[in-house]
Amino acid sequence: MLNTNSTRQICLLGPLLQSRRPLCENFPFLYLLFKDLPQFLKNLADLAQIPGVKSIKPVAIVPRPKPVKIAIPSGPRDPIVPPDSQSTHIMMGVDKLHARGIFGKGIKIGIIDTGTDYTNPFLGGHFGPGNKIAGGYDFVGDAFNGTNTPMPDADPLDQCAGHGTHVAGIIGANPGNEFNISGVAYESTLFSYRVFGCSGTTTDDIIIEALLRGQKDGMDILTLSLGGPVGWTESTTSVVASRLARMGKIVTIAAGNDGSVGSWYTSGPSNGIDVISVASVDNLFIPLRNATTSDPTHPTIPYFDFTPIPLPGPFPIYATSNDTTVVGDACNPLPDDTPDLSKFLVIIRRGACTFVTKLQNIANKGAKVSLIYDNGSGFADGIETGNFTSSLIQASDGVFLVEQFIAGRNITISFPQHGALFNFPSNTGGLVSGFTSYGPTNDMFFKPAVAAPGGNIISTYPVDMGSFAVLSGTSMATPALAGCAALLLELKGKSLVTARNARTLFETTAQMVPSSRTDGDPLQTLTQQGAGLVNIFNAVTYNTLLSPGELLLNDTTYFVGRHVLTIKNTGSESETYKITHVPAGTALTIQAGTIFPNDGPAPLISQFATVEIEPNSLIIPPFKEAEVVVIIHPPTNIDETTFPVYSGFIQVQAVYSGEILHSSYQGLAAVAKNLKIIDDTDSLLGPGFPFPFLMDASGNPQLGPENYTFIGGDFPILFFRLASGSPRVTIDLVQSDFKLSKRDSTIPVTSDWTFLSKHQKGTYGALPIAGNLLEIDFMSRNSDILDEAGGGFNINPFSIPAFANGTIIPNGQYRILLRALKITGNPDDEEDYETYLSPPVGVFVSYP
Helix, strand or coil, X not given: CEEECCXXXXXXXXXXXXXXXXXXXXXXCXXXXXXXXXXXXXXXXXXXXXXXXXXXXXXXXXXXCCCCEXXXXXXXXXXXXXXXXXXXXXXXXXHHHHHCCCCCCCCEEEXXXXXXXXXXXXXXXXXXXXXXXXXXXECCCCCCCCCCCCCCECCCECCCCCHHHHHHHHHHCCCCCCCCCCCCCCCCEEEEEECCCCCCCEEHHXXXXXXXXXXXXXXXXXXXXXXXXXXXXXXXXXXXXXXXXXXXXXXXXXXXXXXXXXXXXXXXXCCCCCCEEEEEECCCEEEEEEEEECCCCCCEEEECCCCCCCCCCCEEEEECCCCCCCCCCCCCCCCCCCCCHHHCEEEEECCCCCHHHHHHHHHCCCCCEEEEECCCCCCCCCCCCCCCCEEEECHHHHHHHHXXXXXXXXXXXXXXXXXXXXXXXXXXCCCECCCCCCCCCCCCCCCCCEEEECCCEEEECCHHHCCEEEEECHHHHHHHHHHHHHHHHHHHCCCHHHHHHHHHHHHHCCXXXXXXXXXXXXXXXXXXXXXXXXXXXXXXXXXEEEECCEEEEXXXXXXXXXXXXXXXXXXXXXXXXXXXEEEECEEECECCCCCCECCXXXXXXXXXXXXXXXXXXXXXCXXXXXXXXXXXXXXXXXXXXXXXXXXXXXXXXXXXXXXXXXXEEEEECCCHHHCCCECCCCCCCCCCCCCCEEECCCCCECCCCEEECCCCCCCCEEEECECCCEEEEEEEEEECCCCCCHHHCCCCCCCCCCXXXXXXXXXXXXXXXXXXXXXXXXXXXXXXCCCCCCCCCEEEECCCCECCCCCECCCEEEEEEEEEEXXXXXXXXXXXXXXXXXXXXXXXXXXX
């Protein structure tokens, strides 16, 4: 893709370049999406020199949106349905605006997703002007999987995926259904832009086409519940989405569901500087199934499942231990005198080994169904049971059952396949969902921006897939915020100012989110909660306005500690304001003594920034504004090798009205440039297999010189990992006698034009290379998931003996040079790169 701000020259080149989309459109920027790019590789140098060309980037694959949980209810009394279907509306203040007759009327929202099953009657039942789903476009077709040719058409109907239909219902589901739910803005007009087929991935050029189509169709709001790990604000889709936001579109995008991977793993396109990146908070309740007992004094036992245990019973019970405090219950093979357990419901205590280990041990004695009772209070977030039939129950219920077993009472347990709902208050209700991806971006921008309910959300689904479903993910939180934006626009009116200020308004009026329910624990780090849980009622009714919503402090090298807040009183009476500092937990992003991020949940410590506020109290007359100077000092006596990210709020409280607002800050108490980039350890694959390495044709790491013919799979493959993101990664071919000497590299470059490179100055440009093989700008760090698909490592096969610009590599002996630019590093300074130099690689090709 080519990004330019000069339309005239590109229009002239259109016929030559055979663009796959119209070239000349009325946008203040232009992206050309090329097909059959290899035939144009030799023209890239000329393209790069065209005035106004900003960048040339390869098309990237975008993963399919994957909700954390999916369940299909059997009816309105099914326990997977939240106990208060509109509890999420109450959490956001939506219910109060609905009570005033505000439903988003007249607002157009474009949904870029998997398409929509508009035949669902609660999404209107029809498609086209005058209907709820009034327009849109299918950019891909059912059969598209991310690698084959799209088959676009004008009908965005989806009856095979469901994700986009669920998103549409969160915004616009009509009331009056059997589940008693409605969309946040159900009088808004929806457009559906389909960018995924029935399976597989999509590509960012298709997402860009959808974004531009939404702009052309006049959408007021664009919402995207999709993306993948990027880590930078400069990914292609992030930049396009951000530019549309600056043009006056409210753009809401899911922050991602990679919270378990830890910090510095933000998602694109939600990284766009001016878009609203949305985190998720858990619903206030857990809907649970009820088992029934034959004991009238203890008639029901709730168990942690969305769908019923598929064995109705009744079952007599068998406890693997009579000790209800036992550690390691069923962690070892059961005794030889254990009876055949196939007719029993087996009762096991949690702890000391995996659930699957326990279940395998009882299965070896014939068990078919079991319940595991907790070793704490309440419920954890479910259990992993593998292929076994089991579920989690409360500790008190487990103790009761064991006591009945010891006493020899013939109690039986049944699992009704339908039945009453058990409303269990969630231990994590109102807290940030653990799956929400952590920021900040590698360039220290504030992501996510705000949070909305995204856990355990019931909404519409394709009719053939059940019509309604319960899903969890930031994908569900994002349309909720888009609906809130529609309510905002209906009340405040459509304008460039309102659209541009929407994020600040949501951020400053949001509700701070704690890290736990334990007294004394800090607030959740803003790298996961953003500015807090959105409250649309506060956003549209407060008389006080506060700006900016974000105070970006950067790292210690580029630290910006002094900020000015503006408080405006739009009310008709004078107001007294008190300004205070409310810190959040400081997140330790890197494991002490390693180069790797801590897995989520990120450890929090109570070492906070100190803040000077002047003045800390003031009176503002009606319709006037005043400034407050805030000077923030990073926490001291803190281990910089853990790269701690500190954050918190500058709270503004109106004494008489009770309005509470805040501006959110975030900074790194370390030098970002010191983050290790290239992983040169064996932590992922184990002893003897450190990264980076070359794999030869036999599938073994190349330890010494090897020759390759590039015939029948005989070529080298480079494996590497990034412990932290890099703004620039290059892979070059150098002569076999190359010696890397950063301080003395003064020999002129001898290669042809380097693919996409604009950094040919200084000590970097003075390094002699034979030619460039690959360059990637703004690359994300890797996860610790042990495969390429999961982001664990990068695989670069060099199967064609050619440089990136298409020039044939002459036969000879070479080495592969991998370079990764450090965060905040100077791309022209070789000393700001981390490097890897491979063993000698011989190119021996029989050319005609």
